[in-house]
Structure formats: structure tokens, C-alpha cells
Amino acid sequence: MSDVPELDASGLPEELSAVDQLLHRGEANPRTRSGIMGVEILDTTPDWERFRARMDYASRKVLRLRQKVVMPTLPTVAPRWVVDPDFSLDYHVRRMRVPEPGTLRDVFDLAEVAMQSPMDITRPLWSATLVEGLADGRAATILHLSHAVSDGVGGVEMFSSIYDLERDPEQPAPAPLPIPQDLSPNDLMRQGLNRLPGSIVGGVFGALGQAARAATKVVRDPISTVSGVVDYALSGARVMSPAADPSPLLRRRSLSSRSEAIDIELADLRRAAKAAGGSINDAYLAGLCGALRLYHDAMGIPIETLPMAVPVNLRSDDDPAGGNRFAGVNLAAPIGIVDPQTRIRAVRAQMTSKREERAIDMVGSIAPVLSLLPDAFLESVAGSVVNSDVQASNVPVYPGDTYVAGAKILRHYGMGPLPGVAMMVVLISRSGYITVTARYDRAAITDEPLFARCLLAGFDEVLALGGDGRAVPATFSVDAAKGSAAQ
Numbered sequence: 001m002s003d004v005p006e007l008d009a010s011g012l013p014e015e016l017s018a019v020d021q022l023l024h025r026g027e028a029n030p031r032t033r034s035g036i037m038g039v040e041i042l043d044t045t046p047d048w049e050r051f052r053a054r055m056d057y058a059s060r061k062v063l064r065l066r067q068k069v070v071m072p073t074l075p076t077v078a079p080r081w082v083v084d085p086d087f088s089l090d091y092h093v094r095r096m097r098v099p100e101p102g103t104l105r106d107v108f109d110l111a112e113v114a115m116q117s118p119m120d121i122t123r124p125l126w127s128a129t130l131v132e133g134l135a136d137g138r139a140a141t142i143l144h145l146s147h148a149v150s151d152g153v154g155g156v157e158m159f160s161s162i163y164d165l166e167r168d169p170e171q172p173a174p175a176p177l178p179i180p181q182d183l184s185p186n187d188l189m190r191q192g193l194n195r196l197p198g199s200i201v202g203g204v205f206g207a208l209g210q211a212a213r214a215a216t217k218v219v220r221d222p223i224s225t226v227s228g229v230v231d232y233a234l235s236g237a238r239v240m241s242p243a244a245d246p247s248p249l250l251r252r253r254s255l256s257s258r259s260e261a262i263d264i265e266l267a268d269l270r271r272a273a274k275a276a277g278g279s280i281n282d283a284y285l286a287g288l289c290g291a292l293r294l295y296h297d298a299m300g301i302p303i304e305t306l307p308m309a310v311p312v313n314l315r316s317d318d319d320p321a322g323g324n325r326f327a328g329v330n331l332a333a334p335i336g337i338v339d340p341q342t343r344i345r346a347v348r349a350q351m352t353s354k355r356e357e358r359a360i361d362m363v364g365s366i367a368p369v370l371s372l373l374p375d376a377f378l379e380s381v382a383g384s385v386v387n388s389d390v391q392a393s394n395v396p397v398y399p400g401d402t403y404v405a406g407a408k409i410l411r412h413y414g415m416g417p418l419p420g421v422a423m424m425v426v427l428i429s430r431s432g433y434i435t436v437t438a439r440y441d442r443a444a445i446t447d448e449p450l451f452a453r454c455l456l457a458g459f460d461e462v463l464a465l466g467g468d469g470r471a472v473p474a475t476f477s478v479d480a481a482k483g484s485a486a487q
Helices: 017-026 048-061 106-116 152-162 185-220 222-240 264-277 280-298 339-355 360-371 373-384 450-465
Strands: 035-040 067-070 078-084 093-102 126-134 139-144 257-265 305-313 324-331 390-396 407-415 423-430 433-441
Touching: 035 106, 035 257, 048 126, 048 152, 067 257, 067 264, 093 450, 106 126, 106 139, 106 257, 106 407, 139 152, 139 264, 152 390, 185 373, 222 423, 257 264, 257 450, 264 280, 264 433, 280 305, 280 324, 280 339, 280 390, 280 433, 280 450, 305 433, 324 339, 339 450, 407 423, 433 450
Parallel strands: 093 126, 305 390, 390 423
Antiparallel strands: 035 139, 035 407, 067 078, 126 139, 257 433, 305 324, 423 433
16 A cells, blocks of 8 residues: 555645644643744735635635544544535634734734634634734734644745735636535544455555565665664664753743744844854854843853754655644753854754754654544653753745735744743744744743843844844834834
8 A cells, every 4th residue: 555645636635644633632732732823014904805805715725724624433544634514714714903003012912812722623723813903004914823734834835825926916816616525523434444454454465565675684784784773763762862951940831821022134144144154043043042041141040051942844845735744853952152153053063963863753753653642641742752941943934025915014923832842932034034933931931021131132142243233122114113112
């Protein structure tokens, strides 16, 4: 039997992978909830009907936006994506107004409520909210997506149908409506039972073939074969083990979170990275390490390292937008290094080494086993798999200007889940700007104004390597004055 997943009419996998299943099941628990979110600031408030029509068009073009997950009553087959026969655009595309003149903090607070709330897993797993009433006639969109649908990179590709490259382009022809599918959990279970004999036979023959090939390889080259198995096992131990002792300052967890964000010109961070011989990602992680050092020092608990997980994109050009294709790299984040240039080089050395681990996708390898565990075990297992205080993600979006329903996107802030970690930090690069959004557990970060100052100062240390570029607090406009706040 083929290991290649069956694809639907839009080229997306019909079945959930084991990793996707874990993320879908985690939606029910606030400590394992895995929503990802983009908050976009628009230069003007788009016409509601035009905005709604654009989302309707995208939902027809990208089948996953009209699909829900059907779980079999018994696990005889993998869960499946099916076109929801009860799809309602008005449930997924929403409109809100904040008291005028609304601030970016108002938008972030709305986004936090959405991130902390469970998604309805009986429906397609996304929503798009237009927020009106912001200062100077601006608006915002809050795009919320379950991680079971896709990772950040795949999500960018999936939602690309929303955007235009000019403010008032010629409108595309209406896309056809997807054909609804009536499939119950019992129906899916029965399909699995009907396919079970063939699956067993195929699995047996596949296992026998693999065993024969393995035996032949051992006979021909026993030393390298055994050595390869040992190397993989050692690599797996390094991948799964915590890279550093956890921070005593960030140890507490709760169900309350907050987000803080800064803006940086992309060219400024690029110059700083080049000056230190690193990449933009190296400079980003070094800036975050600087912020964490300043916060720990100010709180009277200086430390040299803490465990940080960095998702690495495994998606190839041939992979569909749906599903998750990433692995986590565990760093001993060098927050104790004061010199930013040395810090960038230390980060780069670790990232280079960790990316070359043979067992980098160890979590993906054990996901089929984890997906069989009862829900009661998932939270504790998730905590042991993560093994980090901080997660830091880097998502490139669109290099040029983009528009939605006639409104230009000025800024894009990314918010990620907190799967047992104290902080999730997301860098978004879009339209010549970088935003860094730190979403943190309020039981771990207790002095919020102090952390906001440390976040700016940590990145300013790095930016100074490339000239006079500086970070500013998250702002509404491209020309916002330095030092203006998102309060």
C-alpha cells in the first residue's frame, strides 16, 4: 500500500496526520490548545460587504476553509476532512466595534480572548473578525486558525486568496461552491472496518519487506548498520532532552495571558545580522535572548541559559498548504551573553548543529503512538515533549504591499499558542517591516511594563550593530513616532 496521502480536489490531504490529530484533540484543553492567529492593522476600514465577499471567495478557493474534521467512532481509520454540509459563512466571518478611538491594545485584548477560547471542533476550524472603531479611521482583522489545519508557513499560503496586490483590482470571477459531504463518525468507522483486511495484509507485506531489506543490509554491512541505529538513538536523545535547566523565574503557569509587540524595519535587522555574520533569524533570537537577560537581571534572578524551542520548517515546495510540516529545535538560549555580536554567533552555532540532527523530526515519529493515548494523558505528555520555557517562531509572509477589500495592511502581528511554555514569540516579516509579538503566561511574567521595556532594549542591543535602527512599540502607522505605545 502507498504511504502517499490521498489528496482532495484542492490538493490537500484528506486524512489528518498523527501530528494533526494531536493538535486537533488538544483543542479541548486550555493547556494544550493550539490556535494560531494573525492580527493585521489596516489603513482604512473596508466596506463590510466587500470584506465578507472576499472571505466567501477565499473559502470557495481553499477547500479546507469549508471543511470540518470527522472523527471515527472507533479508531479504525484516521480522522478525515470533509466539506461541511452545514457551513455558515456568517459564523466564521465576524464584525466587531471597539469604543472609539480604539487602540491597538484594545485589538490585542480581543485577540487574547479568542486565543483563550475553544474552537467549535464540529465546524471548520477558523474565523476572520473585522474590528472597526480604531483611531484615525483604521481597522484590524483577527485571523484565527487551528494548528490542526496547518502550521504558520502553510497558513500563509492557505490564506493568500484573501489578498490583492493593489487597492482596487478587477474582481475575480466567483468560484464554484464546494460539494458538501455527509459523513458521520459511524460511517467513517465502517469504512475503516471494510478496509481493515486489506490494510492488515498490506501492512504485513510491508513489514515483511522492510524486515527483509533490513536483514539484507545487516548481512552486507553489519558495522555501519548497527552504527547508524546507535547514532539515530543518540540523536533522538539529544532532540528530546531539555537543552538547559528551566528558569526559576518563568516556572509558574496559569490560564491568563497577554501579548506585547514591537516593530522593526526589516532593513535595520538585516544590517545588524550581516554585521555579526548571522542570519535574520539569528539576530531575532539574539534580540529575544537579550530581552530575557534584561528581564531576569532586573528581577534579581540572573541566569546564563534557559531552554528555548525553535520550530524549523520541513515543508518542501511540493508539500500541500494543509497539515503540519515542522520540527522543534531545542536550544540552550545564551541569555547570559551580554555582547550582542557574540550572542548572535552563539545562537547561530547551536542552530546549525541542531538542524543537522538525524532525529530532528522525532516528535513526528512518535506522534502515531501519542495519538492513541487517552485525553487525560495528553496534557502531561505535551509538557514532557516541549521541554522549554520559551518557543520562538519566524514566519515570512509577503514581501510587498498587500490589500484586503480595498484596505492596505500596515502591520501584521503573529500570536501563537502556549503549550505548557511561559512564552511564545512570533516574528512576522511583511512589506518591509518585522514585528515581534511575545505572548506570555501572566503567572510567569509578573512585571508587564518592565518586560515591555526589556523587549525593546534587547532588540535595540542587536540593532545597534548595524547602525542607528531602533525598535518601537507596536504602532498603528508606518510613520508613527518613536516611543509611541500600544496602550
